[in-house]
Amino acid sequence: SGEKKTWMRQPIIVVLGHVDHGKTTLLDKIRGTAVARKEPGEITQHVGASVVPASVLKKLAEPLRKYFPKLVIEIPGLLFIDTPGHELFSNLRKRGGSVADMAILVVDIIEGFQPQTVEAINILKEKKVPFVVAANKIDRIEGWKPHADTPFLESIRDQSPRTLSLLEEKIYGLVGKLYEHGFEAERFDRVRDFRRTVAIVPISAKTGEGIPELLALIAGLSQQFMKKRLVTSEEPAKGVVLEVKEEPGLGTTIDVIIYDGVLRRNDVFVVAGRNGPIVTRVRSLLMPRPLQDMRMHEGRFINVDLVTAATGVKVAAPGLEDALAGSPFYVVPSDDKVEEYKRITQEEVSQIRFRAESDGVVLKADTLGTLEALIEAMRRENIPVKLADVGHVTRNDVIEASVVKKSKPEYGVILSFNVKVLPEAEELIAKEGIPVFKHNVIYQLLEEYFKWYREFKE
Numbered sequence: 001s002g003e004k005k006t007w008m009r010q011p012i013i014v015v016l017g018h019v020d021h022g023k024t025t026l027l028d029k030i031r032g033t034a035v036a037r038k039e040p041g042e043i044t045q046h047v048g049a050s051v052v053p054a055s056v057l058k059k060l061a062e063p064l065r066k067y068f069p070k071l072v073i074e075i076p077g078l079l080f081i082d083t084p085g086h087e088l089f090s091n092l093r094k095r096g097g098s099v100a101d102m103a104i105l106v107v108d109i110i111e112g113f114q115p116q117t118v119e120a121i122n123i124l125k126e127k128k129v130p131f132v133v134a135a136n137k138i139d140r141i142e143g144w145k146p147h148a149d150t151p152f153l154e155s156i157r158d159q160s161p162r163t164l165s166l167l168e169e170k171i172y173g174l175v176g177k178l179y180e181h182g183f184e185a186e187r188f189d190r191v192r193d194f195r196r197t198v199a200i201v202p203i204s205a206k207t208g209e210g211i212p213e214l215l216a217l218i219a220g221l222s223q224q225f226m227k228k229r230l231v232t233s234e235e236p237a238k239g240v241v242l243e244v245k246e247e248p249g250l251g252t253t254i255d256v257i258i259y260d261g262v263l264r265r266n267d268v269f270v271v272a273g274r275n276g277p278i279v280t281r282v283r284s285l286l287m288p289r290p291l292q293d294m295r296m297h298e299g300r301f302i303n304v305d306l307v308t309a310a311t312g313v314k315v316a317a318p319g320l321e322d323a324l325a326g327s328p329f330y331v332v333p334s335d336d337k338v339e340e341y342k343r344i345t346q347e348e349v350s351q352i353r354f355r356a357e358s359d360g361v362v363l364k365a366d367t368l369g370t371l372e373a374l375i376e377a378m379r380r381e382n383i384p385v386k387l388a389d390v391g392h393v394t395r396n397d398v399i400e401a402s403v404v405k406k407s408k409p410e411y412g413v414i415l416s417f418n419v420k421v422l423p424e425a426e427e428l429i430a431k432e433g434i435p436v437f438k439h440n441v442i443y444q445l446l447e448e449y450f451k452w453y454r455e456f457k458e
């Protein structure tokens with residue numbers, strides 16, 4: 001086997017934040033600005049992600065040249081994970097961390113920190129994902145004079161002293177909150193050491209102010225601190241299953257984020273399934289059809305022969321019905337390695353699925369990522385876990401909880417995230433009087449249980 005081709009891939013950037021703080025608007029703005037200006041080398045849609053190429057980054061950051069004449073973009077672009085939501089973010093799990101190289105934590109500067117902001121910070125901390133804070137909606141600060149698509153540093157020159165002091169007040173509010181969570185933070189242009197201090201970039205996703213700085217900062221930080229991590233080569237693909245989806249005419253497919261190597265049609269791969277590892281072969285690799293060639297009689301996807309990291313791709317293959325979102329995805333390099341890769345996958349997954357302590361709560365979730373997020377939240381609060389698994393709440397889960405209830409009633413409960421309680425279980429729940437907490441927002445699920453737990457303890 002000769003020399004392998006290597007290249008620097010796009011950093012994978014996740015956008016997180018509380019509901020309505022402007023995550024989608026931010027990505028739409030980045031996309032829209034580039035489209036409106038008819039920039040060459042357009043932004044490409046991937047499954048579950050989109051890539052802003054270097055050429056577009058350069059153009060969008062062009063107004064910064066005055067301030068940072070040495071700004072050179074070396075990365076091929078940025079891959080943004082479009083579908084934020086903590087559920088999906090949780091699925092970007094990788095042994096020992098996250099597939100995300102960096103994150104943008106969007107905070108509404110008027111509203112400040114909210115429950116999902118805290119939840120996001122906790123996940124970023126646990127997964128050791130570096131992040132910058134986009135302090136969004138600066139256009140809503142009293143007296144703000146908007147300047148479309150302008151650098152923040154330019155726009156503030158034209159704001160009144162009163163507006164500027166309101167802005168500073170808000171930023172210091174964020175600095176204080178971040179400090180409470182263990183992070184030193186500062187407005188980006190006052191940061192001396194980006195390894196120690198979280199940069200806050202004031203932006204407006206609506207007017208575009210501050211977006212040049214935000215993009216330049218992310219590009220700059222990834223070039224400076226993660227060059228090695230971004231080097232990939234022509235090796236069998238590694239990825240993570242973001243979602244498992246039924247598609248008309250295709251059956252069950254998986255949306256995969258590939259962070260390493262090359263994935264080809266007919267490659268044999270392993271993913272985790274409800275009943276153990278699944279070994280199957282890529283039937284087709286699907287990318288979203290570009291908007292301009294959308295035709296009535298064609299599907300939403302186009303077939304490709306291969307994809308290279310970093311990318312999001314839909315994989316159609318037989319036997320994916322039981323695949324688990326949040327699972328690792330490995331291409332098997334050769335036939336004699338199938339067992340080895342099954343074992344690796346199984347090991348990674350069983351670390352999450354069972355946390356057996358004799359007296360602890362029962363956790364049921366829809367994906368490996370959300371299950372892991374629940375387990376970590378329990379660990380933070382020192383709540384023991386007896387059983388943690390992906391899937392609906394079964395009669396057996398209730399039996400487990402009712403055994404715990406006898407000795408430790410505060411833990412004799414079931415937490416169910418985005419899954420159903422099966423009818424067979426309902427009956428026993430009523431009979432045994434097992435408290436069941438259900439919600440499809442993680443922090444609300446936890447809050448309900450913790451509230452009950454505190455009341456119980458009193």
Ligand code: GTP
Pocket residue numbers: 017018019020021022023024025026136137138139140203204205206207
């Ligand atoms: P979820 O996906 O529901 O979590 O929300 P999100 O974070 O994606 O927020 P979204 O982008 O949908 O924005 C929520 C609302 O805030 C929308 O009405 C936006 O128009 C508005 N909004 C977002 N960014 C800005 C901004 O910079 N300025 C102002 N004035 N409004 C904004």
Ligand code: MG
Pocket residue numbers: 023024025
């Ligand atoms: Mg959104």
